[in-house]
Structures are given as C-alpha cells and as structure tokens.
C-alpha cells in the first residue's frame with residue numbers, strides 16, 4: 001500500500017470505528033459484530049504503526065490508554081463547578097418552586113434529570129476535538145485526567161457532524177455501572193485486594209489511576225447533563241442537550257420537561273420506585289429551569305445555583321432486629337461474620353441476612369445481641385449492616401464477641417498481617433473447606449460438572465469423595481447408591497464428569513481453587529506456563545514475571561504445589577486423563593506469527609507506545625513478560641533501555657531487538 005492509500009484507509013477506519021463505537025456505547029445499538037470491530041481496530045493499529053506520520057491523538061486506537069504514569073496537573077475551571085442545593089421532601093421542593101415563581105413572571109419549564117451517583121467531570125471541546133477532561137476538585141481547580149477520560153468509550157474524542165460550537169464545555173458524570181462494579185470487586189477479592197465500598201468510590205478511584213491502560217480495562221460510562229459556552233445552539237438547557245446527543249454525547253433518555261410541580265413529583269415517585277432497575281446508581285433527581293435567560297436572572301448563591309435543586313431519595317436502608325451472628329467458613333478458610341435478621345423489606349426484596357465483614361467492622365459497630373440494626377443495599381448485592389440504633393438496645397444485652405476458634409472444626413483461627421479477615425488454617429481437614437473446594441471445582445465457570453451442593457455433601461459424607469481428584473474415580477454403581485439418584489441421573493453425572501476432562505488448562509487451574517488465583521489470573525498463568533508441570537516447576541521469581549501476578553499470588557501458587565496433598569490431587573487428575581496443558585487451539589499460544597514467544601519491552605520507542613507494542617505482541621500470539629529471565633525469547637529495546645535488563649539479557653544470551661526489527665518480525 002502506498003502512503004496516500006494508507007492515509008485514506010486510516011481515515012476510513014477511524015471514521016468507521018468512531019461511528020461503531022458511538023452506536024455501541026452511546027446508542028446501545030451496534031450494527032456490526034465485536035469480531036468485525038476488532039478486525040478493523042487491529043487493521044487501524046497496524047497501519048498507524050506502519051505510518052506514524054498520521055498519528056492523531058483522537059484516533060479510536062488511543063482509547064486503549066498508556067502505561068506512562070503521570071502526576072495529574074491541576075487546572076482552573078473556566079466556569080466554576082458548583083454543587084446543588086439538596087431537598088429531601090415535597091415541602092422543601094414546593095418552597096423552591098415558590099421562590100422561582102416569585103422571581104419569574106409567566107410560564108416556564110422545569111427539566112427533570114436523574115441525579116447520577118458518580119464523579120463529576122468537565123470536558124472541553126475545541127473544533128470538535130476533546131481537548132481536556134478535568135475533575136471537579138474544589139470547584140475552582142481540578143485534576144487534568146484527559147488521558148484517563150479518553151479511555152471512556154461513551155466520551156467522544158471527535159464530535160459528529162459539523163454544527164457544534166467552536167469552543168465549549170460539557171459537564172457530566174462518570175459512572176461505573178453495577179455489573180462492572182461487581183466484576184471489579186470480584187476480581188479484587190480474587191487477588192486479595194481491598195474491595196470498593198460502592199460504584200461511586202470505584203469510579204472515583206479509577207479516574208485517579210495514574211496508568212490509563214488500567215483505566216481502559218474498567219467499564220466506565222459517562223452521561224452528560226450540562227453544556228456551557230458562548231455560542232450554544234439554543235438558550236434552552238433541554239434543547240441543547242438534545243443537540244449534544246447528535247454530536248455524539250451520551251445524554252440520558254430519562255430527562256423530561258414539565259411545566260409545573262405535579263409532573264416533577266410524578267417523575268420523582270416513578271424513579272424512586274424504578275431506580276433499582278437502572279444499570280447504575282442514582283441518589284435522587286435534579287430539577288432545573290430550562291430557560292438560560294431565567295437561569296441568569298436567578299443567578300447563584302456562593303456555592304449553588306438558585307435555578308436548580310436536587311431532590312435526594314432516602315437511602316435504601318431498613319431497620320431490623322439482630323437475631324444472631326453466624327460465622328461462615330469459606331472454601332479458602334476465610335471467616336465471614338453474617339448477621340441473621342428478622343426478615344425486612346429492602347429495595348424490593350426480603351432480607352434475612354447481612355454481612356458484618358470482619359472483626360474490625362463488628363467492633364466499630366459495637367454490635368450487641370438483640371440490637372436494632374440498619375441494613376443497606378449498596379451497589380453490592382449482599383446487604384450490609386451500616387449502623388446500630390443504640391437507644392433501642394436492650395439494657396442487659398451483651399456485645400457479640402468475635403470467635404477465636406473455627407466454628408466448624410475448632411482449630412485456632414489465624415490472622416495474616418495486613419489482612420482484615422481471619423482464616424481457619426486446617427485446610428485439609430476442616431469440613432466446610434473440603435466441601436467448598438469441591439463445590440468450587442464443579443461450578444459452572446470452573447469444571448462445569450452438573451452436581452448440586454447437596455450431592456457434593458452426600459458424596460463426601462459417604463466417604464466416596466475426599467478431594468476433587470476422587471470425582472474422576474466415581475462409577476455409576478457408586479452414584480446410584482446415593483439418595484435421589486437413579487440409573488439415568490447417575491449416568492448423566494458420570495458423563496458430566498467425563499466431559500470436564502477436556503476443558504482448557506486454565507479452567508482446571510481456576511477450578512483448583514488456589515487462593516488468590518481467580519479466573520483472570522488463571523488465564524494469564526496458564527498462558528505463561530502452558531502445562532501443569534511447568535507451573536509446578538516455577539518459583540516465585542518466575543511467577544512474578546507474569547502480568548498481574550504479584551508476591552501474594554506467586555507465593556500462594558508455590559505454597560499450593562509444595563503441599564503433598566495437592567500433589568496427590570494433581571496425580572489423581574493426571575491419571576484420570578484430565579487435560580492439564582495448553583491445547584493447540586488456544587490462540588494466545590499457538591496461533592499468530594509470534595506463537596507463544598515471550599517478550600520483554602524496555603525503553604521508549606520512535607513509532608509506537610509501549611502499549612501499542614504490547615498489543616501487537618498479543619495480537620500475534622506472543623506473550624508479554626515484565627522481567628528478563630531464561631524464559632524470555634526476546635527483549636525489545638528502545639532508547640533508555642533498562643541497563644539491568646540489558647545486562648541480564650546479554651548474560652542469558654537473549655536476543656535484544658529494535659522496534660523496527662520487531663515490526664519486521666510480525667510483517668513476515
């Protein structure tokens with residue numbers, strides 16, 4: 001392809017991808033498959049790499065972020081970012097309406113919007129291109145988080161059409177939808193990291209990560225609720241928002257106009273009931289005057305506009321009585337205190353149990369027997385106790401003490417420094433841990449064996465299964481003996497066990513339930529160590545080379561395989577014929593020109609960012625590794641290459657190649 005055709009093609013792909021991105025993330029109405037989208041994105045990245053002259057910071061390829069970590073620079077807001085006055089009752093809202101009517105002659109319109117519970121952002125566009133994204137900060141000055149905001153797919157990098165103002169600002173809320181929040185917390189729990197309390201904290205924390213490629217992995221969303229500028233199309237808020245939708249912004253579909261309080265009250269009642277069905281959290285409704293002239297006329301107090309107000313929903317919180325506290329033992333031995341409550345209605349469901357998290361939290365709450373407690377449902381599905389009504393406490397009631405021994409097996413509990421939870425160390429003998437490990441092993445995302453929890457318990461109670469390795473020596477004659485099993489269901493169970501033998505290696509690795517080795521980590525480990533033998537032979541140092549594997553995970557893996565009992569399990573699984581190696585059709589290892597080759601990148605490069613190089617490695621079947629060791633096939637060196645990496649590569653005779661040599665490699 002000559003340079004001119006490449007340029008046309010790059011432009012074509014950027015437009016197409018921009019359009020499909022908008023259809024997918026803003027309109028939620030995609031017209032092409034994810035695969036087709038990825039194909040075009042890969043082609044664009046390849047061409048942009050080949051023709052670096054055509055670099056454009058607003059190209060859709062820039063949404064992957066960069067791992068260059070930078071401090072945030074503080075910038076002043078052109079228009080201060082104010083907050084809103086809050087109201088909590090219809091009466092207060094009626095007073096707001098009265099104040100408006102006193103100041104305004106004639107008819108006017110209210111715009112009702114949802115009050116998104118995320119993080120405020122200001123986005124500046126110059127000539128249709130995103131120039132800057134700034135957090136609220138203290139309202140006068142905020143942090144420049146442009147590189148992070150660029151990874152948010154619903155924030156347009158370039159506007160659509162051509163009738164937008166030359167220079168203007170939009171205000172909106174960055175949100176983490178409930179589903180993304182739960183996934184993020186699940187992954188954090190798997191890695192033994194602290195959990196985010198709610199989606200707002202998670203969104204705020206994400207926006208402040210100083211490595212935008214990590215931000216890009218979190219499914220942030222952005223909804224726009226305000227436009228500011230000198231030459232906006234209308235002097236009306238609602239109408240400007242509708243125009244902004246045409247320019248490519250995500251504007252809430254729920255926003256409505258009313259000409260009086262009746263409509264506003266209906267809107268509030270509707271969303272107070274329906275908010276549980278929204279994919280993200282809202283904490284109220286915002287009521288604004290639509291007409292900019294009236295807004296200007298009413299003006300501002302020191303901190304808030306007089307032309308807008310928020311109505312806050314009462315938190316999804318209920319009061320109930322604590323009946324007892326139960327201490328659960330998880331499959332990893334982690335202890336969770338759980339409150340048994342008198343059943344209470346909370347956000348549309350009956351709640352009987354709520355988490356008390358850990359000893360510290362119980363102490364903070366100073367929880368007593370028979371206490372009246374407040375239960376809240378955050379973004380998390382598990383309700384939690386957030387407070388105690390101490391005035392309602394029965395006089396004679398005693399504090400609930402934390403346990404020192406495992407409630408299931410009596411072993412003395414331990415608490416690892418830096419961790420909030422207690423653990424039962426009797427891994428091999430503690431019954432709920434044994435059951436939990438088998439239940440995890442057979443679960444859908446692990447080995448997908450069709451076996452109910454009750455069946456697991458019966459098999460263990462009857463002594464037919466002691467660990468996951470024993471599942472594969474079960475015979476139909478054994479299963480048929482257990483309650484509720486007939487010949488047909490026994491046959492099906494054995495078949496389901498048989499079928500699990502051929503699952504990919506990373507599924508087995510996840511199924512083993514090694515502490516801190518969740519699904520994502522298992523995938524990465526399986527790709528870097530394509531068989532159980534390689535993984536078992538790996539030391540902490542080798543493991544640390546894998547992306548996303550830190551000390552905690554690495555030592556947990558080594559610890560697992562160092563135990564005799566676990567080695568016996570692996571032996572049983574191997575003898576049963578369970579797949580324990582990367583199969584030839586796993587793409588990251590055997591497909592692509594780099595097929596399983598391991599690369600370390602060091603330094604900076606003329607034509608690609610490090611992230612672009614990493615993406616190219618993965619797209620071509622290679623594996624990214626962070627440290628040089630004998631496992632590594634190539635070190636790609638740029639200017640400022642790490643001297644210790646270079647030295648080590650030379651010692652180990654690992655080829656050090658340039659950026660151009662690498663590009664040649666994948667273009668052949």
Ligand code: IVH
Nearest residue numbers: 082083084113114115116119120225286305
């Ligand atoms: S308008 C001058 N509209 O609430 C008025 N704010 O307490 C500026 N928020 O920092 C805000 N949803 O982050 C407005 N539909 C909405 C909103 C909204 C959420 C947040 C925003 C702001 C805070 C004000």
